Amino acid sequence: MILTVTLNPAYDLIYWVKEIEQRGETQLSRAYRTHSSAGGKGINVSIYLSTVGVDNIAMGLIGGHTGRTIKRSIREKGIITNFTWISEETRNNVAILKKGQQDNPIEVNSSGPEISDRALNQFMEQYETMLHRVSCVVLSGSLPPGIPKDIYRKLVKKAKDRDIRTIVNTGGEHVAPAAKAGPFLIKPDIRESKDVMGKELTDSQSIIDAGKKMIDFGTKYVLLSHGLTGDILISKDEIWALNANREELTVKNRVGAGDSLVGGIVYQLTEDKPVREAVRYGLAAGMASVEVYEKFCRDASLVQAQLEEISLKEMGDEFQ
DSSP states (O other), rough: OEEEEEOEEEEEEOOOOOOSSEEEEEEEEEEEEEEEEEEEHHHHHHHHHHHHTTOOEEEEOOOOHHHHHHHHHTTTTOOEEEEEEEESSEEEEEEETTTOTTTTTTEEOOOHHHHHHHHHHHHHHHHHHTTTTOSSSEESSSOTTTTTHHHHHHHHHHHHHTOOEEEEEEGGGHHHHHHTTTTTTTBBBSSSSOOOOOOOSHHHHHHHHHHHHHHHTSSSEEEESTTEEEEEEOOSOEEEEEEOOOOOOOOOTTTTHHHHHHHHHHHHHHTTOOHHHHHHHHHHHHHHTTTSSSSSSOOHHHHHHHHHTTTTOOOOGOOO
16 A cells, blocks of 8 residues: 655636637636646645546545535545644645647646644554554655644655655755655655755766765655656666656646656556556656646557657766
8 A cells, every 4th residue: 555645735726718818907818728626746646646546545644625625526536635734724736838839838836735733643553553554655745834844754764664665755955854764765846946955956977966865865766857758766886777758748738647657666666567668658657648638648649659758778988
């Protein structure tokens, strides 16, 4: 059983617009397509896993009408939930995709509600209980106000103490504490900042240097992106470059693509595939997801088509 943790869930609203016009004092547009769904990076992974038939449990902190909507939505998809309820309303996130510029969505993400010590302590109790039932924990996303910045380190350590595999997908200042706990795999989110572990990611060597720094803390695998169609997978002994054919990609919606990637990796690991092949499949799942209007591609043939376009190459000694 897989456990996903989303400490800062959201309800996602996506709007596709042809243009944004200046009308007097107002910038105005009318959406020609909309999509709404439960969100937050861990919840997105749960939803992806449910589409490929992997049983999973979703945990996190939710509240208010939005929280009830999120819980009902994902339970309808067959996902087990064990949320901690808070007194404040769960946030909404908005993405605007302008026609012809779907590669660069405008995203407006709320910081999230303030989390009390009482709610956090209750969550931690529930988390430790759930660790008795699972073989892998996926920790994803940003942290709401009130949550300690080193929370991912604590959650990874508790899982590792029970020999449970952990996968972390977060960004910014939350990456280093998580890496220092030594998860099985970490995928830093570099959408907002390309600074990872104090290193600015400017080329392959800087990516590898940042990855090696995390490996030194005991992390087994580091996956760092360099654009929509490429990733570098780093372990203690090997470095792999994954690249795909951008020319074959028709972008409709990038929202959730990174979570499809993580979900694809977890899915393949449950099938006992080698990590590098699981990552290759995850990249294919992420690429296929940008070719559909929903956040996740449910067409296995599209994923397979992308998989055939992805090369996996071990990098030379000059990058070690």
